[in-house]
Amino acid sequence: MNETARHIVIVGAGHAGGVAAATLRQTGFAGAITLIGSEPYPPHERPPLSKELLAGAIPVEKTYLRPLAFYADNRIVFHPGETAVAIDRTAQRVTLKNGDALSYDTLLLTMGARARRLSLPGADHPRVLYLRDIADSLALREHLKPGVRAAVIGAGFIGLEAAAAARKRGAAVTVLEVQREPLQRVCPPEIGCFMADLHRRNGVELRTGVRITAIAGADDALALYTADGGTVAADIVLAGIGAQPNVELAQAAGLAVDNGILTDEFGRTSDPHIFAAGDVTRHFNPLLGRKIRLEAWQNAQNQAIAVAKVMAGGNQPYAEVPWFWTDQYDVNLQIAGAPERWGELVWRGGVDNKAFTLFAMEGGIPVAAITMNNGRDMRAARELIARRRAIDPARLADTQVKLQDLAKESAGG
Numbered sequence: 095m096n097e098t099a100r101h102i103v104i105v106g107a108g109h110a111g112g113v114a115a116a117t118l119r120q121t122g123f124a125g126a127i128t129l130i131g132s133e134p135y136p137p138h139e140r141p142p143l144s145k146e147l148l149a150g151a152i153p154v155e156k157t158y159l160r161p162l163a164f165y166a167d168n169r170i171v172f173h174p175g176e177t178a179v180a181i182d183r184t185a186q187r188v189t190l191k192n193g194d195a196l197s198y199d200t201l202l203l204t205m206g207a208r209a210r211r212l213s214l215p216g217a218d219h220p221r222v223l224y225l226r227d228i229a230d231s232l233a234l235r236e237h238l239k240p241g242v243r244a245a246v247i248g249a250g251f252i253g254l255e256a257a258a259a260a261r262k263r264g265a266a267v268t269v270l271e272v273q274r275e276p277l278q279r280v281c282p283p284e285i286g287c288f289m290a291d292l293h294r295r296n297g298v299e300l301r302t303g304v305r306i307t308a309i310a311g312a313d314d315a316l317a318l319y320t321a322d323g324g325t326v327a328a329d330i331v332l333a334g335i336g337a338q339p340n341v342e343l344a345q346a347a348g349l350a351v352d353n354g355i356l357t358d359e360f361g362r363t364s365d366p367h368i369f370a371a372g373d374v375t376r377h378f379n380p381l382l383g384r385k386i387r388l389e390a391w392q393n394a395q396n397q398a399i400a401v402a403k404v405m406a407g408g409n410q411p412y413a414e415v416p417w418f419w420t421d422q423y424d425v426n427l428q429i430a431g432a433p434e435r436w437g438e439l440v441w442r443g444g445v446d447n448k449a450f451t452l453f454a455m456e457g458g459i460p461v462a463a464i465t466m467n468n469g470r471d472m473r474a475a476r477e478l479i480a481r482r483r484a485i486d487p488a489r490l491a492d493t494q495v496k497l498q499d500l501a502k503e504s505a506g507g
């Protein structure tokens with residue numbers, strides 16, 4: 095087909111959708127591009143929504159990937175506030191909520207994920223809030239003021255970041271976590287304890303091993319009931335209990351879906367005309383040798399770039415060590431790799447230090463790393479993980495041995 099006659103439709107104008115549209119143009123794709131997004135905003139990044147935007151330190155526009163004019167200037171037809179409701183794979187057509195239908199030659203699905211909802215009595219109270227998009231962040235921010243009691247259910251990244259922002263705005267914060275320590279799903283317990291201490295030092299009442307069973311609301315106060323018979327009083331509740339991928343559109347169209355739209359390392363779905371990228375995918379990662387679903391900035395950015403290049407005719411797979419960061423108070427925590435468990439650990443420095451790095455090992459091979467206020471170790475740590483070669487744990491633990499030197503040795507050996 096003549097490239098200029100080709101029409102690429104992108105469903106989902108968040109981070110991955112916006113990056114993919116721009117990359118298609120940057121790589122010289124000359125055909126038509128249509129970008130459809132449910133939100134009223136241009137494509138934007140989400141990390142500030144639980145940090146700077148929530149704390150009131152930046153305006154909404156600072157989260158945009160590019161100014162709105164970029165899309166028209168680059169012949170990208172952008173439909174904000176519009177939702178795709180059906181895909182007809184035989185006719186290669188997407189139907190929008192407003193009844194319009196768009197024909198595509200190639201379709202990219204970047205519908206992201208949504209906040210998982212609490213399912214317990216009283217959870218539908220209007221002051222039980224979630225944090226996924228700009229509207230959520232602005233709505234929550236309205237409530238966060240000195241004297242307000244905020245209860246955060248869930249000590250995962252979103253809950254902890256929101257707790258830190260709420261403290262910055264002077265709210266009294268209680269974090270309620272059902273597990274024994276924060277971040278249990280993604281970090282070893284030592285890191286969870288470190289983060290718990292950090293929050294307590296900053297005035298958060300952090301309670302672990304607490305299960306909320308119901309929420310009762312009068313006009314101006316909420317009561318959270320716990321499984322052990324206690325209650326927690328709050329003016330506002332934020333539930334940060336995870337996210338689930340927006341797969342329904344793909345599922346209804348008969349694409350292969352299993353905790354995310356299944357793709358290969360090129361972003362190809364089970365339909366040769368349809369690709370997917372970002373949080374909505376469970377994609378094959380050649381470095382890990384398995385399929386993985388990520389909720390991370392790096393994946394939204396770099397998988398979208400890689401997949402857009404493939405859609406424009408390239409043949410390079412997306413193959414990176416997963417990477418994630420969080421900022422809370424004066425702490426920067428970064429994680430590389432996605433281990434199924436944090437078994438054997440090698441520490442460079444210890445939790446008593448303000449800055450340290452640790453590695454998770456499997457059979458003498460580093461498979462994941464965490465840097466705490468030590469981001470300068472991250473590049474070398476990711477290289478070491480990508481090489482998948484055994485390393486002497488004593489040298490890895492020795493802070494006198496530069497990680498960069500170990501990475502070079504590992505590359506050469």
Ligand SMILES: Cc1cc2nc3c(=O)[nH]c(=O)nc-3n(C[C@H](O)[C@H](O)[C@H](O)COP(=O)(O)OP(=O)(O)OC[C@H]3O[C@@H](n4cnc5c(N)ncnc54)[C@H](O)[C@@H]3O)c2cc1C
Nearest residue numbers: 106108109110132141177178205206372373389390391394
């Ligand atoms: C509050 C928050 C803080 C974060 N902080 C960090 C961080 O510090 N570090 C880090 O590494 N990662 C962080 N992340 C994760 C990361 O930035 C996201 O995973 C990233 O935004 C994923 O991009 P995406 O394009 O796949 O999905 P999204 O950005 O969610 O975009 C999907 C878009 O598709 C739209 N959509 C869905 N269905 C349809 C439809 N049918 N039709 C049209 N549009 C549709 C949605 O409305 C949304 O706008 C954070 C995420 C959140 C929510």
